[in-house]
Amino acid sequence: MTIRLDQLRRCTVAVDLGAARTRVHLKQAGLVVDEPSVVAVNTYSGALMAVGSVAERMTGRTPAHIRVIRPVTGGMVVDIDMAQRMLRAMVGGKLRRAWRRRPMLRAAVCVPYDADPLARRAAVETLAGVGARRVELVDAPTSAGIGGGLPVQRAEATMILVCGATTTQVAVLSLGAIVSATTVPLGGETISNALVQHLRNEHELILPSQAVRPLHIALASAAGSSTTGAEVHGRDVVTGLARTVVVDPAEVRSAIQAPLTGLLDAVRTVLHRCPPDLVADLVDSGMTLTGGAALLPGLDTSMRQHTGMSVHIAEEPAVCAVKGLAAMLDGAVRPLSLTGRR
Known part of the structure; x- marks a missing residue:
């Protein structure tokens, strides 16, 4: 209503x-x-x-x-x-x-x-x-969209991704209403869980919840083609003792490929449901990331590389x-x- x-x-x-x-x-x-x-x-x-x-x-x-x-x-x-x-x-x-x-x-x-x-x-x-x-x-x-300063009330397309902790909402707005949208169960916690699971499977290391931050920083390094590894501390699966592992940025990028693919599929689904005139508007305006997970290092770069669209992060995206x-x-x-x- x-x-x-x-x-x-x-x-x-x-x-x-x-x-x-x-x-x-x-x-x-x-x-x-x-x-x-x-x-x-x-x-x-x-x-x-x-x-x-x-x-x-x-x-x-x-x-x-x-x-x-x-x-x-x-x-x-x-x-x-x-x-x-x-x-x-x-x-x-x-x-x-x-x-x-x-x-x-x-x-x-x-x-x-x-x-x-x-x-x-x-x-x-x-x-x-x-x-x-x-x-x-x-x-x-x-x-x-309004909090991010986007012209959602105009007769032109505005694409926004609300990147939350557990879900991401992808929407195209025009004239102040949603034209096409979808929600995927992917967010900041999904990416963190994928990284934790990768460390457990490949390095037999259990990470505490607060130890994922170095891996997030490594994502930015991966996007920038840096060779600097991320050092993480956790508990060995077999011995139960504390252990340190150095993870390559390319390995981190590979670990999040599955959730990132799900997000890219959601973007394509929303675009397929849009009228052609609105899709044409997005060629110039691109998409805007909001929500706390929008600040995940390297996310905007990865989206730009895989979609070919311009990607912007809203000012203070967490409070948009x-x-x-x-x-x-x-x-x-x-x-x-x-x-x-x-």
Whole structure:
């Protein structure tokens, strides 16, 4: 169902619930929350131990009675209760002051363009549980395009990739609406998992979750044809002892070829569904990468080499979605055709 932009102008809070990070923008206050979407819970008492960056550092280090939970996956809330508790802990008194001033608080939240009714309802219930009396839903590619400064309201094609932690949304927009789009279960975590699995299979080394960063840097080296290897530390599969391995950049590039191929197939699928006139527009404008995974070293170069299109990374790509919502809340955008409402 289509909503009008004037309804978004009545909202006070803009929320981007991502699998990696949760961001909350408060009108006239700016970005008040930018934390990992992670909570740590005591399984004996049910008490919340930590949220955000503190909880994320606990991953892989907790005793049996503490459980680290990610209540959001692929931009969709999978655990409403934990998502509500996470938001309450993150916003603290920042929103309570807004609630006292405006009891009928309205909120806008990003959802994947192809989210089913249950996923949309989960997003609404999550925001309602922290005090919102009305929740407006906006497609993530549309809000990310606006936040990235793209001319999505014009009668010309704009191609955007919202690269998240677990999924990537590929969309072509024109006149403020999505013309063709698809979602693939590939993201920053998918590439990291592919690298971890490669090290386990080829080098018999188990990497901790925080040890993938040197391999990400090696991806940029691979794109630049550098011969400098990446040194990673992990645990030997056989002996269980700590061991160090030097990985060649070309080997790293080969390890991510499978997920990258899936992303390229998604781009081709979206282009095949587009009218020829819009595809012709993309010859000049190319595609724009947004989302936290857009900053993965070498991703833009690989996409450019395999598609032949110009590839741009939006300014501050990780916060494009919430910036787009904030622009709509502030009335800085001309009327657009957006997604459904509560």
